Amino acid sequence: MSESIADRIRRLVREAVVAGKFRSSNHFWSPEGCGLSKDYLGNLRSRLKTDPDATVTFESADKIARALGLPVSAVTGRDDSHAPVDDRYPNRARAVSAARDLQLPEAAIAAVQAEDHGFDMPRLSWFLRIQAEAVRLAPAANS
Secondary structure, three states: OOOOHHHHHHHHHHHHHHOOOOOOHHHHOOOOOOOOOOOHHHHHHHHHHHOOOOOOOHHHHHHHHHHHOOOHHHHHOOOOOOOOOOOOOHHHHHHHHHHHHOOOOHHHHHHHHOOOOOOOOOHHHHHHHHHHHHHHHOOOOOO
């Protein structure tokens, strides 16, 4: 059986505690650690019982990964080889990751990655741009 995302997070936190990055798992889940509730992992486990495909939001995975000093893919277990690692706009990189999680078309993602607005828009704005591009590129429903 493969490791669930909750088990992976628990293991990564335990490894970080053993390595001395945090005094305890409670310290990791505190505002000084990743900033998520200490009940987060228990809530995730409960969701996994009812929905084995449940996962974490990108924002939560990002908080956990940053606190652990790891890439988000280490937390999610997802291959992020398509992720724009060196995107000059961090919010766009996160929106692209979310769009891929939702399996939006790569053509729409690529079109938005080619855009340069001269500033980093809010993450939701980038995501909505990708979603709009996906709708534009979709074949007409009545064709």
